Amino acid sequence: MLEPSNAVANFPRRDARDKLKGQTRYTVDGGRPGMLHAALLRADAPSARIVRVDASDARKMPGVRAIVTAADAPGRHGIGIADHPLFATGWIRYDGEPIAAVAAETLAQAQAAAAAIIVDLEPLPAVISMADALAPDAPLVHPDWRRYEELQQGGARAGNVAWEATVVRGDVDAAFAREDVAIVESVFRIGRQNHLSFEPRAVIASYEDGRFHIETSTQVPWSVRGATAKLLNVPPSQIRVTVPAVGGGFGLKFDCALEPFAALLARAAERPVRLVNSRQEEMRTCLCRENAEIRIRSAVTKDGEIVGREAVVLMDCGAYGGEQIFLTTMTAHTLGGNYRLGAVRLTSRAIYTNTAPNGAFRACNGVYNTFALERHTDEICAAIGVDPLAFRRRNVLGDQDIGSTGQVFEGDVLGPMLDRMAELRDARPSKQPMAGTRLYGRATTVGTWFVFVGPSAATVNLNADGSATLVTSGVEIGSGSMMQALPQIVANALGLRPQDVIVRTADTDAAGYDVGVGGGRTTVSLGAASMAACADVRRKLLKIASDMLEAAPEDLVLANGRVEIVGIKGSGATIAAVAERAQRLVGPISGSGSFTGPGVAAMPGCATGHFIDAIDIPVFAVHECEVAVDPETGHVEVLSYCVVQDVGRALNPRAIFGQIQGGVTQGLGYALHEEITVGANGRIEQTGFETYSVPLAQDVVPVEISLYEGAPSIGPLGTKGAGEVPILNVAAAIACAVSNATGRRVQEIPLTPPRVLALILGGGAALELPHISPSWRDNVLTGPAPLARAL
Amino acid sequence: MPLLLRINGEDRTSVSDPMTPLVDVLRDEFFLTGAKVVCREGFCGACTVLLDGRPIASCLAPVGLAAHGEVATVESLAREGILSPLQQAMEDADAVQCGMCFPGMLMTLSSFLAHTRCPTREDVKEALVGNICRCTGYERIVDAALAAARGADVEGR
Numbered sequence: 001m002l003e004p005s006n007a008v009a010n011f012p013r014r015d016a017r018d019k020l021k022g023q024t025r026y027t028v029d030g031g032r033p034g035m036l037h038a039a040l041l042r043a044d045a046p047s048a049r050i051v052r053v054d055a056s057d058a059r060k061m062p063g064v065r066a067i068v069t070a071a072d073a074p075g076r077h078g079i080g081i082a083d084h085p086l087f088a089t090g091w092i093r094y095d096g097e098p099i100a101a102v103a104a105e106t107l108a109q110a111q112a113a114a115a116a117i118i119v120d121l122e123p124l125p126a127v128i129s130m131a132d133a134l135a136p137d138a139p140l141v142h143p144d145w146r147r148y149e150e151l152q153q154g155g156a157r158a159g160n161v162a163w164e165a166t167v168v169r170g171d172v173d174a175a176f177a178r179e180d181v182a183i184v185e186s187v188f189r190i191g192r193q194n195h196l197s198f199e200p201r202a203v204i205a206s207y208e209d210g211r212f213h214i215e216t217s218t219q220v221p222w223s224v225r226g227a228t229a230k231l232l233n234v235p236p237s238q239i240r241v242t243v244p245a246v247g248g249g250f251g252l253k254f255d256c257a258l259e260p261f262a263a264l265l266a267r268a269a270e271r272p273v274r275l276v277n278s279r280q281e282e283m284r285t286c287l288c289r290e291n292a293e294i295r296i297r298s299a300v301t302k303d304g305e306i307v308g309r310e311a312v313v314l315m316d317c318g319a320y321g322g323e324q325i326f327l328t329t330m331t332a333h334t335l336g337g338n339y340r341l342g343a344v345r346l347t348s349r350a351i352y353t354n355t356a357p358n359g360a361f362r363a364c365n366g367v368y369n370t371f372a373l374e375r376h377t378d379e380i381c382a383a384i385g386v387d388p389l390a391f392r393r394r395n396v397l398g399d400q401d402i403g404s405t406g407q408v409f410e411g412d413v414l415g416p417m418l419d420r421m422a423e424l425r426d427a428r429p430s431k432q433p434m435a436g437t438r439l440y441g442r443a444t445t446v447g448t449w450f451v452f453v454g455p456s457a458a459t460v461n462l463n464a465d466g467s468a469t470l471v472t473s474g475v476e477i478g479s480g481s482m483m484q485a486l487p488q489i490v491a492n493a494l495g496l497r498p499q500d501v502i503v504r505t506a507d508t509d510a511a512g513y514d515v516g517v518g519g520g521r522t523t524v525s526l527g528a529a530s531m532a533a534c535a536d537v538r539r540k541l542l543k544i545a546s547d548m549l550e551a552a553p554e555d556l557v558l559a560n561g562r563v564e565i566v567g568i569k570g571s572g573a574t575i576a577a578v579a580e581r582a583q584r585l586v587g588p589i590s591g592s593g594s595f596t597g598p599g600v601a602a603m604p605g606c607a608t609g610h611f612i613d614a615i616d617i618p619v620f621a622v623h624e625c626e627v628a629v630d631p632e633t634g635h636v637e638v639l640s641y642c643v644v645q646d647v648g649r650a651l652n653p654r655a656i657f658g659q660i661q662g663g664v665t666q667g668l669g670y671a672l673h674e675e676i677t678v679g680a681n682g683r684i685e686q687t688g689f690e691t692y693s694v695p696l697a698q699d700v701v702p703v704e705i706s707l708y709e710g711a712p713s714i715g716p717l718g719t720k721g722a723g724e725v726p727i728l729n730v731a732a733a734i735a736c737a738v739s740n741a742t743g744r745r746v747q748e749i750p751l752t753p754p755r756v757l758a759l760i761l762g763g764g765a766a767l768e769l770p771h772i773s774p775s776w777r778d779n780v781l782t783g784p785a786p787l788a789r790a791l
Numbered sequence: 792m793p794l795l796l797r798i799n800g801e802d803r804t805s806v807s808d809p810m811t812p813l814v815d816v817l818r819d820e821f822f823l824t825g826a827k828v829v830c831r832e833g834f835c836g837a838c839t840v841l842l843d844g845r846p847i848a849s850c851l852a853p854v855g856l857a858a859h860g861e862v863a864t865v866e867s868l869a870r871e872g873i874l875s876p877l878q879q880a881m882e883d884a885d886a887v888q889c890g891m892c893f894p895g896m897l898m899t900l901s902s903f904l905a906h907t908r909c910p911t912r913e914d915v916k917e918a919l920v921g922n923i924c925r926c927t928g929y930e931r932i933v934d935a936a937l938a939a940a941r942g943a944d945v946e947g948r
Binding site: 010012013015019021022023025026028029196199200246247248250279477655658662665689694695696700702703 | 823828829830832835866869874881882885886888889893916917919922925926927928929931932
């Protein structure tokens with residue numbers, strides 16, 4: 001029997017030393033003999049018909065070895081809908097869309113040749129905002145949307161509505177018609193967020209023995225394999241993806257990106273090809289966290305019961321559906337999370353615009369939906385005159401409560417977490433004196449997120465020297481999961497020291513399928529697959545040891561690198577000796593294991609167009625902050641920040657603290673100053689670190705952290721993913737605190753000084769979103785399913 | 792004409808054009824890939840190296856300006872496999888995540904600590920105004936720098 005607590009340790013990360021010495025080789029540091037350099041020709045228009053692309057002169061330029069265009073990549077890929085070609089095909093749909101790729105002896109030669117390709121475009125009207133896209137008679141971003149292959153069934157689609165997911169549970173009309181309720185309505189608008197991972201998207205590809213070898217900076221080696229195959233119209237088995245250390249991801253690298261361009265060029269040039277985005281290209285085509293617009297309405301009784309809720313969430317997917325198609329699912333669990341609801345109906349719509357495609361970003365749509373939900377909750381409290389903390393304590397999801405899609409939650413988690421936050425608050429003095437003459441505000445917010453489980457595979461080889469090699473497709477993106485949690489899990493299962501567990505870097509030729517590193521799933525899904533592989537190894541190891549030691553396998557324990565007979569210390573042998581004996585007698589010991597989400601049940605008929613109807617592992621967070629707002633400049637200073645986070649079991653508490661400090665900091669940037677704007681020409685106006693401001697050392701405070709352990713989890717050893725969720729309710733906490741400080745309704749983030757000043761001075765008109773009809777039904781393509789209506 | 796450089800205590804000769812950014816010469820010609828190209832605009836600090844002991848953004852400095860000067864990169868900090876006290880403090884604090892900013896952070900802080908006795912927390916944060924980290928939220932980097940400074944103060948006594 002394994003003792004989970006033995007796996008807990010502040011095991012240091014083994015990659016720290018080389019990273020500190022400047023020795024780590026990221027993809028951008030790689031090189032191969034004879035390697036060519038590649039550049040992309042990108043469109044300088046948001047919407048146009050392609051009249052002509054002529055590369056004949058460019059091909060003759062010095063150093064040029066290959067040029068590829070749309071004709072070389074016939075396929076389309078996507079998540080949910082295969083709407084995305086590799087190169088613009090027929091039409092330009094966003095500023096920065098690739099038209100051609102060039103490989104040459106030097107980068108300068110590749111860039112010169114790309115610039116020499118002749119492109120004739122006929123400009124077309126563009127839809128830049130979601131309001132544009134939803135206007136009557138708006139031009140369609142994809143006029144032939146009906147002809148695209150659907151990779152997932154069930155989402156409603158029409159014109160610029162790329163995907164619509166709805167939830168209907170209970171009789172919402174009846175709830176809003178009750179005489180004993182107050183009706184509170186709020187609208188919110190949220191901008192995009194750029195990951196700004198320090199290593200840009202980068203790849204080195206080669207074509208060897210009839211197969212592509214793609215070395216890339218990605219979180220999802222298997223998605224890269226699959227999407228590249230689809231785009232190039234080759235069998236996936238012809239593609240091998242390997243991943244060195246990744247210099248930051250945060251979701252940016254959760255999709256196929258530059259890899260197919262480099263692969264095509266490598267095959268055409270018969271040389272390895274390197275393609276790296278410049279920072280300007282990263283800014284212009286970043287798969288940002290999407291901008292969103294939200295209308296939410298609630299019917300609440302005087303004593304604070306939420307009897308009805310309805311909401312419409314518009315998510316800008318940009319020119320192609322991508323991740324947002326999937327993320328429409330999450331609104332049910334984020335905006336529809338946190339609280340017990342009577343009747344509920346939600347619609348979440350991914351909208352096509354002629355702007356750069358958006359993507360995944362740490363806690364994806366959770367951050368803005370939590371901002372909207374928590375601000376709305378405070379507006380409810382103000383309307384009915386209830387204390388916001390008491391309201392939350394009363395209404396948060398608890399044991400056996402049902403969520404929006406009817407899933408039954410297990411365990412009281414959020415309530416006790418709020419109590420823990422109250423204890424922490426009482427234990428330390430308020431920072432209000434630090435605010436001086438500025439406006440002071442405090443807020444406490446709750447958040448619901450999930451661990452994105454799904455398939456993972458692992459192989460564990462027990463070596464005759466007593467070490468173990470763990471082979472998975474997991475990628476180390478900086479979070480430390482592959483360096484800390486996984487070796488700790490394997491070591492605990494096999495009675496080894498974590499430093500004796502070798503973790504193989506990702507290689508799709510070596511390890512089985514994996515969804516990828518993201519969604520808080522590394523420790524959970526790869527950890528569970530690794531545990532299963534270890535069980536296989538243990539069984540084989542104990543069989544040999546049993547013969548060797550003349551004891552029944554169930555009387556043997558693995559600990560400290562030894563196999564011992566229970567209760568008799570020193571009676572056994574080293575694991576190395578047993579492994580060596582096994583190798584001689586029956587061959588080397590190896591185990592394999594796999595895992596996927598069990599699929600928690602939802603209420604049939606509630607959810608339409610969802611990729612998952614219920615969340616296998618909910619994760620909760622409670623955040624509290626104090627702010628000081630300068631009434632003369634609009635500057636917001638964060639005075640204190642405190643997090644209580646549901647982690648299941650903290651395998652490496654020190655590493656989790658690091659994730660929380662970093663995640664909160666990213667959230668502070670999102671809440672306060674990271675702003676992406678799109679010009680009338682459809683181009684993202686921020687081009688680098690000068691115009692896109694991320695938090696600096698001086699902007700940050702040390703986060704006070706309390707890990708809440710023991711909530712139910714199907715994760716190995718009771719774990720939940722801990723790296724994704726720290727950003728979840730930062731914008732919510734800051735916005736509620738600023739609202740409390742200023743006495744104004746905060747409806748938009750980021751809370752830049754001009755925006756805060758406008759709030760304080762009361763000059764700005766309240767936000768209105770006329771393209772989201774106040775009548776919920778006007779915002780859905782499909783009516784609720786008959787079964788759900790009856791519930 | 793070849794450029795004579797002194798990099799990490801060694802005389803080196805570069806065949807690059809004198810206007811080539813120093814970071815490209817370090818990375819592409821001498822395979823010192825510690826310094827990172829992240830923004831190429833002098834804002835992020837990941838390419839920071841020391842020129843005659845002063846931190847500079849090597850993406851903006853033409854290599855010609857470094858001729859006859861002393862260039863020190865992150866690769867020079869550890870000696871014979873032993874981490875510098877600052878590097879060791881970073882490892883001890885579990886400060887590293889993706890690691891891309893650390894080569895620049897370490898050079899800025901090495902120079903800062905060499906010139907500052909008993910720095911405060913605010914001093915360290917101010918010194919990092921030109922070095923961005925997207926992963927860690929800074930506090931552990933600051934903790935490590937202060938720990939290294941305390942160690943140096945203890946040794947200096």
